[in-house]
Amino acid sequence: MTLQKAVQVGVGVLIMHNHRVLIGKRIGSHGANTWQLAGGHLEFGETFEECAIREALEETGLALDPDSAKFVIANNNIMSDIGKHYVTVFVAANVVGNINPKVQPTPCKSTHKYPRVTSSAL
Numbered sequence: 001m002t003l004q005k006a007v008q009v010g011v012g013v014l015i016m017h018n019h020r021v022l023i024g025k026r027i028g029s030h031g032a033n034t035w036q037l038a039g040g041h042l043e044f045g046e047t048f049e050e051c052a053i054r055e056a057l058e059e060t061g062l063a064l065d066p067d068s069a070k071f072v073i074a075n076n077n078i079m080s081d082i083g084k085h086y087v088t089v090f091v092a093a094n095v096v097g098n099i100n101p102k103v104q105p106t107p108c109k110s111t112h113k114y115p116r117v118t119s120s121a122l
Helices: 048-060
Strands: 008-017 020-026 038-041 070-079 084-094 108-115
Touching: 008 048, 020 048, 038 048, 048 070, 048 084
Parallel strands: 008 084
Antiparallel strands: 008 020, 008 038, 020 108, 070 084
């Protein structure tokens, strides 16, 4: 399979609330039936933090505090078997107010909160 000619940039969002991270179970596309973070593609002219805040709102209905949004890590993933190349940037940000996620039919069918893992637990 031939690799696509353009590298895609994705942004994953660690949605933080009360020392927990919100994740959802995907139902479509690659990664179906796996637990993943909210996220999506970076739009032209958008910062990583802006993308994270937009994607969190679109996928969960949760507003994130822009001042809390911070770069965490990036990943370079060449998926030769499906002809894709992604750079994924991960951003953490705190929820504004109380958490009450909406569940969309796509790309997530359910959500679950897991405790945050601290470096001392590793």
